[in-house]
Amino acid sequence: MNTHERDMKVTVQNKNGELTFDCGERESILYAGLRQGINLPFECATGTCGTCRARVTSGDVDVRWKDAPGGARLKPDKGDILMCQARARSDCLLRVPSELVIADTAGPAMRRGIIRGLRPLTNDVMHFDLHLTSPMSFQAGQFVVLEAAGIAGGRAYSMVNFANDVERLALVVKRKPGGRFGDLLFDNLSGEAEVEVFGPLGRAVFRPEEDRNFVCIAGGSGIAGMMSILECATQVDYFRNHKGALFFGVRTLADAFYLEQLSRYAAASHGNLDVTVALSDETIGAKLHAEFPILKLANGMVHEVAAKGMAEWDRNVIAYVAGPPIMVDSTIRSLIVGGIPIKDIRYDKFS
Ligand SMILES: Cc1cc2nc3c(=O)[nH]c(=O)nc-3n(C[C@H](O)[C@H](O)[C@H](O)COP(=O)(O)OP(=O)(O)OC[C@H]3O[C@@H](n4cnc5c(N)ncnc54)[C@H](O)[C@@H]3O)c2cc1C
Numbered sequence: 001m002n003t004h005e006r007d008m009k010v011t012v013q014n015k016n017g018e019l020t021f022d023c024g025e026r027e028s029i030l031y032a033g034l035r036q037g038i039n040l041p042f043e044c045a046t047g048t049c050g051t052c053r054a055r056v057t058s059g060d061v062d063v064r065w066k067d068a069p070g071g072a073r074l075k076p077d078k079g080d081i082l083m084c085q086a087r088a089r090s091d092c093l094l095r096v097p098s099e100l101v102i103a104d105t106a107g108p109a110m111r112r113g114i115i116r117g118l119r120p121l122t123n124d125v126m127h128f129d130l131h132l133t134s135p136m137s138f139q140a141g142q143f144v145v146l147e148a149a150g151i152a153g154g155r156a157y158s159m160v161n162f163a164n165d166v167e168r169l170a171l172v173v174k175r176k177p178g179g180r181f182g183d184l185l186f187d188n189l190s191g192e193a194e195v196e197v198f199g200p201l202g203r204a205v206f207r208p209e210e211d212r213n214f215v216c217i218a219g220g221s222g223i224a225g226m227m228s229i230l231e232c233a234t235q236v237d238y239f240r241n242h243k244g245a246l247f248f249g250v251r252t253l254a255d256a257f258y259l260e261q262l263s264r265y266a267a268a269s270h271g272n273l274d275v276t277v278a279l280s281d282e283t284i285g286a287k288l289h290a291e292f293p294i295l296k297l298a299n300g301m302v303h304e305v306a307a308k309g310m311a312e313w314d315r316n317v318i319a320y321v322a323g324p325p326i327m328v329d330s331t332i333r334s335l336i337v338g339g340i341p342i343k344d345i346r347y348d349k350f351s
């Protein structure tokens, strides 16, 4: 996306004040604000959650995805929009419900990337590499939004790897029936595809300086960001002094992936990282994985398996949750019932 075309001035207001930023005619209002360090409200950045809602009080905007599920409760006749789906057509004034702050770290940016190194992990999960035109630094747990020619809108993918100033992001996609981005990858196994990349984004991040034990609960491809968190924790030898647990929910053992890497993280953890693969649709008698016996196996829904596994834990932990929205909602409820305050739960809904 070229952000150097005609710039509009967008002013966002709330009861604490207002901020003005430039918005190119081909970028979304959300991305323009974030890129300039303005901490606008968002979660998915792709039209599904509704967190980036705002009300246009003057000026013209163009809404790209009119049926975005995140807009279901908005009142378009009153000027309500999703900032991630709206482009400014003139200078605009918007009201937003949350406090506005300028971030003290560099904002996300737009780059190009080339998808290479496609590697099927199961019959519907594909690992891929994204080679960037300029390096990116990100926090473990963050994601990028990819836009491919011929596919309307952006798709969010969490980084699997972790390093500073990287030129290659490792990503993973779980194919959904009829899903356009998944199809692009699965139907083009030996090829390359060029995409626009916006990021890094996301607040469900791991910060070693927080110095707390943590638990990761992932459903399916929700494991992506957890891999990045575990990679970062392993790099700084976090488990020398902290406890960690990962609960990875899949339907059957054949649906599980990244097990070799997970067993390496567990082996490097001084005995302080417990990894459990929870199987919702298959009953297995074994308590340990046959090939990777450092990994535990359990039967049941991942949020229930996690609740049992954490029964003896001190409640002073940070919980990371990612996966399909229904799994994330059940897990958050179960964590809260188990005594973990919502402020300590960081999540991404892969909607
Ligand atoms: C924070 C976050 C992180 C995620 N991380 C991962 C991950 O690591 N791995 C993974 O497999 N999945 C991840 N997802 C889900 C991923 O973004 C896609 O929704 C999923 O891969 C299905 O995409 P698809 O193109 O195959 O399916 P489709 O059904 O074609 O598209 C689904 C998504 O594309 C967008 N979209 C669809 N139509 C339009 C349109 N007309 N205009 C604009 N946007 C449109 C919406 O975001 C929608 O949810 C994540 C989602 C979020 C929000």
Ligand code: FES
Pocket (backbone or CB within 6 Å): 041, 042, 043, 044, 045, 046, 047, 048, 049, 050, 051, 052, 053, 070, 082, 083, 084, 085
């Ligand atoms: S951030 Fe715009 S709908 Fe989720």
